Amino acid sequence: MYRIAVVDDLPEERDRLSDYLRRFAAERKLTLTVDCFEGGERFLEAYDNNYEIVLLDIEMQGIDGMATARRLRERDESVCLLFVTYLANFALEGYSVHALDFLVKPVSYENFSMKMERALVAADRARKKEIIVSTPEGDRRIRIDEIYYVEVMNHTLIYHTKAGVISVRGPIRDCEERLTPYDFARCNKSYLVNLNYVTEIRRSEIRVGGDLLPVGSTRRQSFMQQLTEFMGDIVL
Amino acid sequence: MSAVEESVLRILNGDPLRLLLAVHLFAFPTFRRRPFFGLKAVLTALPLLLGFEIVYQLSPGGLLPGNPLLDRALLLLPAVWLYLTLRICYVCTPRERLFSTSSALALQNLAFSLFWIAKTVAGFPETSWPALWVSWGMLLLIYGTVLLLFWDYMLDREGHTLPMNRVSQNAIVIVLFVLFFTRRFGGTSFDVYLGLAYSFADVLALLMQIGLIRETDLTLKNEIVEQLLASEQKKQRMTAENIELINRKCHDLKHQIEALRHISSDDERNAYIKQVEDAVLFYESAVKTSNETLDLILMEKQLYCKEHGITLTGVCDGARLNFISTPDLYALFGNALENAIESVSGEAAENRIISFRAGVRGDFLSIHIENYLGHALTMRDGLPLTTKNDLSYHGFGMLSIRHIVDKYGGTMSIRTDQKLFRLDILLPCAEPAEA
Numbered sequence: 001m002y003r004i005a006v007v008d009d010l011p012e013e014r015d016r017l018s019d020y021l022r023r024f025a026a027e028r029k030l031t032l033t034v035d036c037f038e039g040g041e042r043f044l045e046a047y048d049n050n051y052e053i054v055l056l057d058i059e060m061q062g063i064d065g066m067a068t069a070r071r072l073r074e075r076d077e078s079v080c081l082l083f084v085t086y087l088a089n090f091a092l093e094g095y096s097v098h099a100l101d102f103l104v105k106p107v108s109y110e111n112f113s114m115k116m117e118r119a120l121v122a123a124d125r126a127r128k129k130e131i132i133v134s135t136p137e138g139d140r141r142i143r144i145d146e147i148y149y150v151e152v153m154n155h156t157l158i159y160h161t162k163a164g165v166i167s168v169r170g171p172i173r174d175c176e177e178r179l180t181p182y183d184f185a186r187c188n189k190s191y192l193v194n195l196n197y198v199t200e201i202r203r204s205e206i207r208v209g210g211d212l213l214p215v216g217s218t219r220r221q222s223f224m225q226q227l228t229e230f231m232g233d234i235v236l
Numbered sequence: 237m238s239a240v241e242e243s244v245l246r247i248l249n250g251d252p253l254r255l256l257l258a259v260h261l262f263a264f265p266t267f268r269r270r271p272f273f274g275l276k277a278v279l280t281a282l283p284l285l286l287g288f289e290i291v292y293q294l295s296p297g298g299l300l301p302g303n304p305l306l307d308r309a310l311l312l313l314p315a316v317w318l319y320l321t322l323r324i325c326y327v328c329t330p331r332e333r334l335f336s337t338s339s340a341l342a343l344q345n346l347a348f349s350l351f352w353i354a355k356t357v358a359g360f361p362e363t364s365w366p367a368l369w370v371s372w373g374m375l376l377l378i379y380g381t382v383l384l385l386f387w388d389y390m391l392d393r394e395g396h397t398l399p400m401n402r403v404s405q406n407a408i409v410i411v412l413f414v415l416f417f418t419r420r421f422g423g424t425s426f427d428v429y430l431g432l433a434y435s436f437a438d439v440l441a442l443l444m445q446i447g448l449i450r451e452t453d454l455t456l457k458n459e460i461v462e463q464l465l466a467s468e469q470k471k472q473r474m475t476a477e478n479i480e481l482i483n484r485k486c487h488d489l490k491h492q493i494e495a496l497r498h499i500s501s502d503d504e505r506n507a508y509i510k511q512v513e514d515a516v517l518f519y520e521s522a523v524k525t526s527n528e529t530l531d532l533i534l535m536e537k538q539l540y541c542k543e544h545g546i547t548l549t550g551v552c553d554g555a556r557l558n559f560i561s562t563p564d565l566y567a568l569f570g571n572a573l574e575n576a577i578e579s580v581s582g583e584a585a586e587n588r589i590i591s592f593r594a595g596v597r598g599d600f601l602s603i604h605i606e607n608y609l610g611h612a613l614t615m616r617d618g619l620p621l622t623t624k625n626d627l628s629y630h631g632f633g634m635l636s637i638r639h640i641v642d643k644y645g646g647t648m649s650i651r652t653d654q655k656l657f658r659l660d661i662l663l664p665c666a667e668p669a670e671a
Contacts, residue, residue, distance in 0.1 A: 094551040095551050095552055095553040095595065096553075099551050100551070100593075101549055101550075101551060101591050101593070102549040102550075102551070103549075104547050104549060108586045109586070110586040110587050110589065110608070111547055111586070111589050114589055114591075114608060114655075114656065115591070117656070118591075118606075198598065199597065199598025199599065200598055200599045200600075201599075201600060201664055207598070218268070218269070218270075218271055221268075224647040224662070225647060225649050227647070227662060228602070228647045228648065228649045228660045228661070228662040229649050229651065229660050231597065231600070231602035231604075231660065231662055232593075232602055232603075232604035232649070232658065232660030232661075232662075233604075235593075235595075
């Protein structure tokens, strides 16, 4: 289920994008909801972290797309943003508001679907998911996006998270199976790392959420490969 | 000397140990080791070392003393075992295993022959402590020399994709030679002159292997030069087209301005002004990434793309690319975008789509370039395959990109799925990035 906002001052453009979205949803067998807005102000008024993807026209009456994007970013850093424009704009400006890409008008369906595909990947990455782990004090919910890394020590899994350290008994294999779909990768035999928090790479170490972790020589290549692909998929 | 001591001496100064050391000498610096390497190395060594000793105990004159030919053929078994040892301990291809195994056979034979000459001249028994010290001293010297000779290949084996037919030719020659021109198993029919002849032949065999490496090195360099040449030609063609395009637009513009002078009706004038505007907009495809080199590359490619109905869009902060030198940045983006343009040029008009993104997180830079790809690609060594007859597609210029990525200590990855070709590059930034 994806919620998508289309912001454009021209009704025919809104209709075109809505049609594309319906066709895209049918082809991919996805459920989408689409809300259309005829201006940046209207959209910002209605916005309450309730969309995964926003298609934003740049050349609009009233406040333009770029200004809308800047104000949107003050409130939500993670929503996936795709600009629609007449001019292909390699913009620094686009980078400054963490836009995913530009759709150049007249937008062809092929172009649209290719970029939507990417947007879905980015949107999936921004979703906030939780896992439940059983600790001696009872079950605890951990937000996956808040886990820096998982350390295994004598059959104990230690979750290093924003909210602190949580220790659970269990094998790393189970935990790996659960977390790999959410961009976790093993950097050596006892650490499962959230790629989102890798900030530094050294010869045989990486920095994750402030801590330095060793990288196994046999795992280095595949770990770097996963990190490279992850970085290419997200919106920096 | 006790029987146990003799056995120990025989193992420590024996052909199997020399063979094992030789094969690991070629493999250890060259290939990636598999998990549990130490354990696997020991477990693969034991059967060879102990097997020889057991056979010697059972039948000192060889396994089949009655049939010297078959007896020698049995010496193939250790060679097969070495091949398997490589398979178990290292990540390498069959041809690399064949190359290492045959080189190791020649090296071992050389070490043995030289030791035999020294032993005969000095006159001490083969199974004695002085013999062991002499043997190991010579072993260090010979293996050390060979290590130096093969060092380039060991550090850069990716650059040397050895041709299978030549590897197997060399291997067959060496194996046959070592089988039939070595001392008979456990036998002692060997003198100084034979030893010299064998050493000479072993040195030739090793030189043959080095020659093979040098040759592939040369082929690789030729390939790179050819690619560079072809890429220059392509660049010239694109630039020429761009100049032609600008000339044509200027010409149109001149006529449109001329026409404006003579138009009286407002509607017609507005239509003309619109046309002139469009023509000017053409240059205004705001390429402002705050990196002059990148702006230049994008400007040029954008002109080409617009004229050929290719949609090229991207988001990036060029300032973050400043740590890459101008020629490297030019080669990196130039090649990547040219590849993408070349690739989508063969697609239907509506599918000519290229998009890129470059951004920084922590202390590394991620560059992502993707384009529509309607057909499957054959990959080799993580790069798309190209041949001389097929200079289209992506393989083109990829070597150059990989070279730059390596130079900056980065990683690259190519994925082709969902009708997309995706190139990802991750480079550590030289300067610390601000938050």
